[in-house]
Structure formats: C-alpha cells, structure tokens
Amino acid sequence: MAIPGEGRSRVFDEVLLSVENISLSFGGVRALSDISFDIRKGEIRAIIGPNGAGKSSMLNCINGFYHPQQGAITYKGVRRARMRPHEAAAQGIARTFQNIALFKGMSTLDNIMTGRNLRMKSGLFWQALRIGPAAREEIEHRRVVERIIDFLEIQHIRKAPVGQLPYGLQKRVELGRALAAEPELLLLDEPMAGMNLEEKQDMCRFVLDVNDEFGTTICLIEHDMGVVMDISDRVVVLDYGRKIGDGVPDTVKNDKAVIEAYLGVSH
Amino acid sequence: MFYREAGQYKASYGADQAIFPIAQDRFVVLAGMAVAFLVVPFLASEYTYRAVLIPTVILTLAAIGLNVLMGYCGQVSLGSGAFMGVGAYAAFNLAIRLPFLNPLVCILLSGFVAAAIGIAFGIPSLRIKGFYLACATLAAQFFGDWAFLRIKWVTNHTPSGSVNAPPIQMFGYDLSSPTATYLIALTITIVLGLAAKNIVRGHIGRQWMAIRDMDIAAEIIGVRPLFAKLSAFAVSSFLIGVAGAMWAFLYLGSWEPAAFSIDRSFQLMFMVIIGGLGSILGSALGAIFIVLLPIFLNQALPPLGALIGWKISTATVSHFESMIFGALIVFFLVVEPHGLARLWSVAKEKLRLWPFPH
Numbered sequence: 001m002a003i004p005g006e007g008r009s010r011v012f013d014e015v016l017l018s019v020e021n022i023s024l025s026f027g028g029v030r031a032l033s034d035i036s037f038d039i040r041k042g043e044i045r046a047i048i049g050p051n052g053a054g055k056s057s058m059l060n061c062i063n064g065f066y067h068p069q070q071g072a073i074t075y076k077g078v079r080r081a082r083m084r085p086h087e088a089a090a091q092g093i094a095r096t097f098q099n100i101a102l103f104k105g106m107s108t109l110d111n112i113m114t115g116r117n118l119r120m121k122s123g124l125f126w127q128a129l130r131i132g133p134a135a136r137e138e139i140e141h142r143r144v145v146e147r148i149i150d151f152l153e154i155q156h157i158r159k160a161p162v163g164q165l166p167y168g169l170q171k172r173v174e175l176g177r178a179l180a181a182e183p184e185l186l187l188l189d190e191p192m193a194g195m196n197l198e199e200k201q202d203m204c205r206f207v208l209d210v211n212d213e214f215g216t217t218i219c220l221i222e223h224d225m226g227v228v229m230d231i232s233d234r235v236v237v238l239d240y241g242r243k244i245g246d247g248v249p250d251t252v253k254n255d256k257a258v259i260e261a262y263l264g265v266s267h
Numbered sequence: 268m269f270y271r272e273a274g275q276y277k278a279s280y281g282a283d284q285a286i287f288p289i290a291q292d293r294f295v296v297l298a299g300m301a302v303a304f305l306v307v308p309f310l311a312s313e314y315t316y317r318a319v320l321i322p323t324v325i326l327t328l329a330a331i332g333l334n335v336l337m338g339y340c341g342q343v344s345l346g347s348g349a350f351m352g353v354g355a356y357a358a359f360n361l362a363i364r365l366p367f368l369n370p371l372v373c374i375l376l377s378g379f380v381a382a383a384i385g386i387a388f389g390i391p392s393l394r395i396k397g398f399y400l401a402c403a404t405l406a407a408q409f410f411g412d413w414a415f416l417r418i419k420w421v422t423n424h425t426p427s428g429s430v431n432a433p434p435i436q437m438f439g440y441d442l443s444s445p446t447a448t449y450l451i452a453l454t455i456t457i458v459l460g461l462a463a464k465n466i467v468r469g470h471i472g473r474q475w476m477a478i479r480d481m482d483i484a485a486e487i488i489g490v491r492p493l494f495a496k497l498s499a500f501a502v503s504s505f506l507i508g509v510a511g512a513m514w515a516f517l518y519l520g521s522w523e524p525a526a527f528s529i530d531r532s533f534q535l536m537f538m539v540i541i542g543g544l545g546s547i548l549g550s551a552l553g554a555i556f557i558v559l560l561p562i563f564l565n566q567a568l569p570p571l572g573a574l575i576g577w578k579i580s581t582a583t584v585s586h587f588e589s590m591i592f593g594a595l596i597v598f599f600l601v602v603e604p605h606g607l608a609r610l611w612s613v614a615k616e617k618l619r620l621w622p623f624p625h
Contacts, residue, residue, distance in 0.1 A: 063487060089489030101484035103477050105545060113470070114477050118489040120470040124498065127469040128462035133468060135281070141470075142280040181488055 009021040010233055012040035015074075016217050017062065022071035024057055025240075032068065032241045039185065044211055046232035050250075050261060053238040055221045057099060061186045062219070063095055064088040075185075090118055094183035096174045098190045098221075104163040108173050111162055112148060115180025115241045116141045148176050152206060168199040175206060179214075186210065188220040192227055200224065204215060206233055229253060237261065270618035286464060305451055316445035317518075321452055323558045325513045328456040330538040330550035331463050332506030332598055337545035340499035341479025342392050346404035347535045349411025350504045351511025352527030356421050358512035362433045370433045371451065374512040381508020384502040389500030393493060396482075408442045408529050416523035422524075427524045432516040450518045455513060459506055464547045466502060473493050476545070477500050507535075513625045529625075541599055543608025552607035560595065564588045 018038035024031045028101040039045045047055045060066040062073065064083045073080045075091065094115070103111050125242045126134035147159060149155055150170050156163055160171055171191060177185055191207065192200045208231055210216050222228045228235060236244035237252055239261040245252045252258055270291050277283040287293045311320060333347045355379035361373040388407040392400050392464075415421055415428075422430050435442045436449070442451065466472050474495040477485035485491055515522050534557060542553020568587055572579040579587070605608055 016316070065483070065487065085483075085487045086489050086491050089487060095487060097484065101487075103480035103484070105480050106476050110473055110476070113486070114473045114490070115488050117470055117474055117477075122470075124466065124471060124502065127466045127471050130286070130465040130469065134465075138284060138469065139280045142284065146280075177488060262501050 012043045014041040016041040018074045019031050020072050022068045024068040026136045035243050037236045039219050042215055043233040044231055046228045048228055049238035054241040055238055056189055059189055063093050092184035094178040095180040095187035100174055102162045102174055107173055108160050108162055109153045109158050111173055112145045112176045112180045115177040145180055148179050152176050152231050168195055180240045185217045190221050191225055192202055291403020313445050316449050320449050321518050323555055324452045325455050325510055327551045327554040328509050329461050329535050330554045331547055332503045333535045334539045334550045336503035337539055340475035341390050343401040345401050345532050346402040347507050348527045348529055348531030349408045350381050352415055352513030353384050354508030355515035359430055370435050374516055376510040377512040378505040381574050382505040385500045386471035386497050392496045400623030408532055429521055431521040452513055452517050471564040541606055543606030546608035549606050549608030561588055564591055597609050
C-alpha cells in the first residue's frame with residue numbers, strides 16, 4: 001500500500017498497449033492531436049487533465065468506440081486495425097463509464113453475469129431447455145460472479161434492480177461488471193466522480209486490490225489529484241487534446257506546463 | 268403471510284437459479300396447469316373453447332414472441348401480424364406440399380420459416396432504432412399483406428385467396444374436437460412459453476436485455492449487437508410464427524390474408540404493453556385482458572343498461588364496446604405504465620408483508 005502523497009515507486013517493463021501519434025477530430029473540433037504514450041503490463045496508469053482535455057476520447061479510442069483519423073494503437077504487440085468495441089472486449093479490454101452505464105432493468109447479479117457473456121457459449125437450444133451445458137455453465141459462472149460480489153462487498157444488493165441503488169453502489173456494480181470479464185486492461189473513466197471521502201477510499205482500495213490480486217493493468221481517468229498521485233504508477237497529462245506531461249506522479253506534479261494548465265498563467 | 272419465502276433456504280446456485288425459486292410460485296404454477304389441463308376440459312362448453320380459451324392460449328404465445336423482441340431486446344416491431352401470417356402460410360404450404368407430414372409437425376416447422384423471415388426483416392435493426400425501426404418493421408407487415416395476396420404460389424393458386432387447414436389428426440385419431448384443439452394449443456404454448464422463459468433468464472436473454480437497456484455499454488463488454496438482435500428476431504419470429512400457424516390451423520380453420528393484417532400487429536402490441544414489457548407472465552395476462560375484455564363488455568353491457576332502464580341495441584353495444592375498451596387501455600396505461608405484470612409483482616410484494624407491513 002502506498003504511503004499517501006508519496007506515490008508508488010514500482011517499475012514495469014513490458015508494454016501492454018502503446019498509443020502512437022493519435023489524432024482524432026469531430027468535424028472541425030480537434031479532440032486529440034498527436035498523442036503518444038504507453039501502458040505497461042501490471043501498472044496503474046492515470047490520465048488527467050482539465051475538462052475537455054480529451055481524456056474520455058482517449059479511452060474511447062483505446063476500446064474501439066472512436067476511430068482515430070491518424071496514428072496507431074498497438075495492443076499486446078499487435079498493431080491494431082480499426083475494430084468494434086466488442087472485438088476490443090474479446091481481446092481483454094473492459095471499461096467503466098463516467099456516467100454510469102449499467103443495465104437499469106436488470107438486477108446486480110444479472111448485470112455482473114452479463115460481464116461474463118463472452119465466456120458463455122451454450123447455444124439457444126440448450127438455453128431453451130436449460131439442461132446440460134446451459135445449466136452447468138450458468139452455475140459455473142455464477143460461482144465466479146459470487147466471488148466478485150464478495151470482493152466488492154455488495155452481497156446484500158445481489159438481487160436488487162440496479163436502477164434503485166444509490167450512486168456509490170452503482171459505481172461499484174459497474175466495476176464488478178467490468179471485472180467479471182477478467183480483463184487484462186481495465187479502463188476506468190472517473191471511478192470516483194461524485195463520491196464522498198469514504199466511498200472514494202473504498203473505491204481506491206478496490207482499484208488497488210484488483211491491481212495487486214489479479215494483476216490487472218489499469219488505466220484510469222480521475223479528477224481528484226490526491227487519489228491520482230497516491231494510487232497511480234505513472235500519469236499522463238492532457239490539455240486541449242495535446243499531451244503536456246508524462247511520468248511518475250512526483251515529476252508530473254512539479255511540471256511547469258501541468259501546473260499552468262491547471263492553474264492558468266498570468267498574462 | 269401466505270406468500271413468504273422465509274425458511275426456504277437455497278443450498279446451491281442451481282436451487283437459487285431455478286425457474287420458480289419460491290415454493291408458493293411452484294405450487295401456483297402447478298395448480299394452474301392442473302386446472303387448465305384436467306379441470307377445464309370438464310367444464311368448458313364449445314362456445315367457451317372457441318371464443319375464449321383457444322384464442323387466448325394462442326395469442327398468449329404470439330404475445331410472448333413479441334415480448335421477447337420488444338420487452339426483452341427493446342426492438343419495436345409492428346410486423347408481428349405478418350410474422351403470424353408467415354407461420355400460417357408456411358404451415359399450410361408444408362401441409363399441402365409434403366402431405367406425409369402431420370399437421371402438428373407442420374405447425375412447429377413453420378416456426379423455422381418465420382424465424383428465417385424474421386432474421387431478414389431484423390437486419391435493419393442493426394442500424395436503426397426506436398420509431399425508425401417501427402417504420403422498418405411496418406414494411407414487413409405491408410410486404411406480408413402483399414405477398415399473401417399476390418404471390419399465388421403462397422395460397423396454392425386458390426382463386427379466392429382463401430385457404431383451408433388440413434384436419435388435425437394423429438395416429439389415426441381425429442383431434443379436431445374443441446377439447447383436443449384446446450389441449451394441443453395449451454401444450455404447445457406452455458412448452459414454448461417455458462422455453463422462452465429459460466432463454467430470457469440465461470446468457471442470451473441477458474445479452475438481449477443489455478442491448479435494450481444500454482446498447483453501447485453492452486457492446487463494450489463484448490455483446491455482439493448483430494448476434495443479440497438477430498437472435499432476438501429469430502426467437503421472437505419463431506414463437507409468433509408457431510402461434511400464427513396454430514391460429515390458422517387450430518382456430519380459424521380456413522382463412523384469408525386479411526386475418527394477418529396490421530390490426531393483428533397492433534393487437535399483439537397492446538397485449539405486450541398492457542401485460543408488461545419484459546415479462547413472460549405479463550404476455551399471458553395481456554392476452555387474457557385483450558381477448559376477454561370485449562367479450563365481457565359484450566355480455567355485461569345489455570344487463571347493465573337494463574338496470575337503468577335503457578335498452579341497448581346490438582349495434583350500440585359494439586360501439587360502446589370499442590369506446591370503453593379504448594378508454595380502459597388509456598386509463599390503464601396512465602395508472603400502471605409497466606403493465607399487469609408489475610401489478611402482479613406489487614401484489615406479491617404486499618402479500619409478503621401482509622398483515623404486518625413493517
């Protein structure tokens with residue numbers, strides 16, 4: 001566990017995903033211009049920046065939701081062609097959203113079970129009879145999902161429709177759904193937005209535990225600088241779609257360009 | 268007090284995931300099926316069979332089919348009447364072109380034909396949603412209307428366009444009596460209804476609901492929209508197709524293309540909305556409501572009119588029937604937009620606590 005304010009000084013070598021000279025624009029608006037950075041296997045990588053800096057757009061490019069006009073993304077050593085989000089998911093990239101994107105009509109359990117859909121293969125016929133492979137599969141995956149439910153301490157809301165849950169719990173269920181896919185790379189878009197201190201601490205603990213216990217590589221966007229500096233191994237800073245800083249938290253914290261982007265410059 | 272699951276411990280995930288995990292539910296379902304199969308045949312008259320029971324049972328299956336698509340997968344369809352027609356004409360063609368097939372086998376096989384057509388008309392759903400998709404499925408309805416009327420091969424070149432179902436028999440026994448017809452329809456509806464229930468609570472059903480609730484998030488955790496939407500169209504059209512074949516073979520006997528017009532599509536849509544989107548039980552409740560209400564009004568209005576000394580003519584009764592029917596639907600949607608199924612689950616929730624609501 002990190003000492004608050006000190007950052008985590010771990011070293012990672014193997015590059016899991018690298019972003020090379022990505023540019024993305026919507027009509028005349030340039031969301032990202034010429035961004036390059038990498039995410040190494042096993043690390044917690046934070047993307048920070050003021051509002052509208054292009055952080056979420058960056059995540060959307062990584063999981064195939066947006067297609068950058070220029071540049072390339074290399075994942076696990078393979079330069080990636082244009083792909084759909086579900087293909088990215090099949091390769092082991094999961095994510096959560098800034099505005100919770102749960103399946104509101106379903107229970108917590110079903111939401112997290114849906115996270116395992118890529119691993120469930122039994123066909124319609126067996127599903128209709130719910131015997132043989134379909135029944136076995138359902139129980140086998142339920143076991144995994146129950147472990148995630150235990151891990152996130154949400155046993156009591158297992159059967160509750162997620163639409164009725166408080167915000168903090170919904171965020172947790174959404175993390176559970178992403179974890180159920182057993183991703184190699186987990187993208188978290190503002191996992192602590194709108195939470196109180198206690199909920200933030202819980203969420204930090206979950207993020208660190210996921211990283212430690214499952215070895216999942218995590219890339220997160222967060223506005224709470226205390227959190228970012230505490231839990232992340234390396235930080236990349238965006239501003240107006242350009243990269244203005246990259247490095248371990250201590251370096252970034254003292255970088256002149258970063259401070260200017262956040263505090264503004266006097267003219 | 269009576270509906271309470273306290274003390275019913277589940278020791279395995281299998282038990283927790285059973286189709287009816289609560290003992291009282293199991294009892295009610297078994298009792299209901301026992302009544303439907305064993306008691307009703309001794310009580311029902313031919314009129315009850317023809318006017319009430321058989322149409323309710325068959326339209327229940329069609330409503331379940333539409334609910335799979337609209338309620339579970341969130342894809343609006345106005346083409347369900349045409350898919351019933353596809354089932355009906357597919358069963359008819361199978362029966363006359365492959366005479367060695369039993370008509371009941373034709374009914375079940377017709378579902379596959381409907382599923383194939385359903386997949387074809389489901390392809391636009393990959394690009395369009397909501398009202399726009401409703402328009403696209405409306406095309407299926409109009410195409411169906413046109414094809415049943417104009418493609419002579421479909422009706423086996425009958426000059427009038429009206430076709431007859433073969434007599435229903437099995438192993439040499441004649442099964443065309445109202446009781447037998449009812450039991451056949453009931454069996455098929457219950458078996459396919461339970462199958463649909465199993466699918467919607469399995470991983471394919473979860474994919475459908477994921478697409479319905481938030482398609483972007485669904486795709487990002489690996490649900491393939493192509494597979495999820497087209498499988499929903501296939502299963503839905505299969506069920507609607509079988510229901511259409513039953514409607515033709517077991518209820519109508521002889522029919523014209525108008526039997527599967529857009530009115531049927533709207534009727535099914537009302538059933539699903541009033542019964543409850545995303546509920547198999549709701550589909551049945553909706554079908555019962557829509558089939559029974561006009562009959563009830565028809566029977567109840569003249570005596571009610573007589574009470575206040577007003578003699579109502581048959582024509583007036585049918586006018587009032589439509590007006591009250593429409594008003595009730597509107598009233599119902601205002602007070603309970605989530606349908607009869609939600610009323611039922613609220614009632615169950617209250618029953619659990621009754622008589623001590625704290």
